[in-house]
Amino acid sequence: MELKKSPAFTPHLEDELRESLKRCSPETVEAVLGFRQYGNFDGIPVIVLGIIERFLEPDVRHLLREGNDDTRLFEDLGVDSLLMVEIIILVEETLDISIANDELRDIRSVGDIKTYLDYKVKGIPIPKQNKRLTVEEIASVMPHQDPFLFIRESKISLNEAESIYTITGGEFFLEGHFKNNPVFPASILIEALGQLAVLYLIRNEKPEFEQPIDTSKVMFASCDGVRCHRVCRPGDILDLKVKLKRIRYPLVTFEGTITVGDEKAVFAEDITLAFDYES
């Protein structure tokens, strides 16, 4: 694609940008100039990471360079709310955008920032992060119902969903699985991850899903690379998590994990659902 130079980009503006970014890496400065001159979005991650890095203490910079989107701003990088504002001001100045206070509230990780700015500069509405759903809300939107609903209070973020389920011992199938030895079936553990993926699918705000999902048309398609590490029994609290891997209409693929306390219980490399939009 040939990029057209913006008429608003003047030598004076370039000087100002270089001065503002004087403590950032040369790649960051070039990415900013590319964005401001030609509207080149590809440099946004470099710009954002470069600006954050410039404000970090030298001893934590390597965490940012390792490139993990899960790196937490406050806990891992020591970015407090005042420093966050400094970062935002420099981002605003260099990308020529304005960021409202309430848009920042849900930003917790490096990945959150990258996603947020990607949407922001492209003018796409910012999805609400970390949406929490109660059991009642879940029951009202899910096709699954008790006694075959295996997710409880859930949190839906932009690219993942989390939930918990406590094995009560009263589940009807435990009577026969196994005789005098209640073990939560591995197939139902996978079912629970599948249900969480369904919940994500129908309640996320990711703009890549073009229209509302028709809940009656969501079906399990495949599951690959499943490993069970631990037997789950009554009393165990299951921490369920699904992470979006890719969307290829009409299929959507997640990675799933279940942990009990600190112990890994289940890992599923691919859980794929088939879906369709409301017609």
Next chain:
Amino acid sequence: MRKVVVTGLGFVTSIGNDKATVIDSLCHLKHGIELFPPFQKDNIPVKLAAPIKEFNTESIDSEDWTSPSQYKLRMDTLRGLSPHGLYAYCAMVQAIQDAGLSEDEISNPKTGLFTASSGSVFMTYNHLNRMFKVGVLRTSPQGIISSIVGTLNFNLVAAFKIKGASCGFASACSSSGHALGYAHDEIALGRHDRMFVVGGEDGNFLNILPFAGMRVLTLSLDPDRASRPFDKNRDGFVGTGGAVVMVLEEESIARKRKADIYAEFKGWGQASDGYHVALSHPEGNGLIQSMQRALESVKLGPKDIDYINAHAPSTLAGDLSEMRALKNVFSQNNCKPAISSTKALTGHALSLASIMEASFSVLAIKENFTPGSAHIETLDPEAKGLNIINKTQEGSPKHVMSNSSGFGGANVSLIFSDPNL
């Protein structure tokens, strides 16, 4: 009442950035005054200042600042500081090391921190400029905390994890005297075991030059003779900045941890002139009252004081009223303590002045000297009857009084004594 002792000092001053250099300057009357580069412009008649050496805080961006290599500041500490905040941080590091305090002794509910500074006009000015230029929502979030009065306590309390009382004092040139006095009382009354007292001033272009509007800055071009308190031909003060930290502790706690004790901080007095917003009372009425109250509070008479570190900034009116007050309290009672103004060497450090001079006074007690009053060529006739010493003398004073007077006629007199009496 519990006894209060001084166990640590830290200095970033125009006459030295460590204790040894400061002592050398006081003993050999080496001043810190020079032709100040930012003043060398045709439209600025004031040419002299006593800047801080070995630091560079000229940039409006604190990340450009430099300090001697032994000080390691984290970026998150540096970001909220004004120039005098940086000086104070370094003076804190020195004072903590000097007092030999552990982390637990610094950070606990019985250790507090009182400060005195006029805030940073420099930071205020630059941040407001930025606000007008780029808009309200793009001004630095550190703008306020690095600028306003109180900037020293916010920053130092956070940087050193202070858990006791923290507060700033503002009475212009008496500010750090008030901070010391009230810190003394916190320990004497048993509320705290240990207090850091910190004074600081930027001492830069924006901090000093506005005093030219009051016509109180000397227009002298000669650094070696410009600041001359008690001289008949004195014509105004030389501005300076920096930071000084004093560690105060309850005596038995200090002795138990085998701290090296400089002096006992016996007590203090204060009084106001009730006369004029800026001028001191011509007869020094408020200062007389403050000196008498200090003496009463420590149960000493004028004859017991053997050295007075005067406020005397080298202004016409200020020095005059202090000389009259000193004669009233001491000469009229046939007492002739040695008197000097160390502002001849340092320049006038405004909010920082009182604690800087109090620190010189406790150094004198500990290090066996009595600082002289430099640069006097023609003694003001008004000083007749006062024992103004123009050379530093050998021998420690037993009881020292350190005076300070601020705008509005706010006077503070502090008394320090030999701890082994």
